[in-house]
Amino acid sequence: MSIMMVFEAEAGISEVDFRKALVSSGVKDFYVNGRSIRGNFPLSNMYFSFQSESIEKSKINAEGYEGNWVVGMRCIFVYVIENLDECRRQLKNFLVEISRVSAANWVLSFQYESIYATRDDQGIRHFLEF
Numbered sequence: 001m002s003i004m005m006v007f008e009a010e011a012g013i014s015e016v017d018f019r020k021a022l023v024s025s026g027v028k029d030f031y032v033n034g035r036s037i038r039g040n041f042p043l044s045n046m047y048f049s050f051q052s053e054s055i056e057k058s059k060i061n062a063e064g065y066e067g068n069w070v071v072g073m074r075c076i077f078v079y080v081i082e083n084l085d086e087c088r089r090q091l092k093n094f095l096v097e098i099s100r101v102s103a104a105n106w107v108l109s110f111q112y113e114s115i116y117a118t119r120d121d122q123g124i125r126h127f128l129e130f
Contacts, residue, residue, distance in 0.1 A: 003079040005091060005116065005130060006109050008060055011053075011072030013104035018050055018073065021097035025090060044086035047078040062109040067120065069105050088130060099124055 018037065022030060027048075030039030037050040051074050058070040077094075079087040095108065099119050108117040108130070116130040 002081070003084075003087075004111050005077040005079070006062070006112055007075040007077065007095075007106060008062060008071050008109075009073050009075075009098070009102075009106040010104040011058065011070040013072055013098075013102045013106075015050075015052065015073075017098065017102040017104075018075070020101045021094055022048075024097040024101075025094040041087075041090045044083040044090050045080045046083070046087040046090055047080075048075055050075040060107065061112045062107045062115055063113055065107045065109070065115055065118070067105060067107065067118075072104070091130065095119070095124065 015037070019030075022039070025041065026043060027039055027041055030037050035052040038048065040047050053071050053073055058072075060067050060069070060071055077087075077091055095117060098106070106119045107115060109115050110130070114128060116128045117124065117126045
């Protein structure tokens with residue numbers, strides 16, 4: 001069993017901002033291939049896979065989220081069950097860091113089904129523990 005959290009961010013967030021947030025969150029090494037970035041957080045071994053989105057894939061997929069912005073990137077975070085608490089801490093830290101380097105709106109969901117956190121004109125809001 002694995003836990004997959006999905007991060008969808010507004011168009012305008014840059015790959016540079018994403019990389020800055022990763023590095024600030026402790027990621028030292030990642031693999032870049034075109035419009036995608038993959039790697040692991042060193043303490044938890046939580047895997048991430050970033051993909052910048054094209055116009056035809058620009059709608060928000062998180063069920064129940066009512067945002068009126070266009071998605072510019074998606075990132076999947078896959079928890080390592082044995083390191084669940086550390087994965088949570090590192091993902092929360094990443095959300096703080098990405099919000100620090102970019103003003104873009106975002107939504108974090110569990111497999112697009114349940115909304116766990118958002119960043120919008122009301123700031124960062126957590127709805128469920130992740």
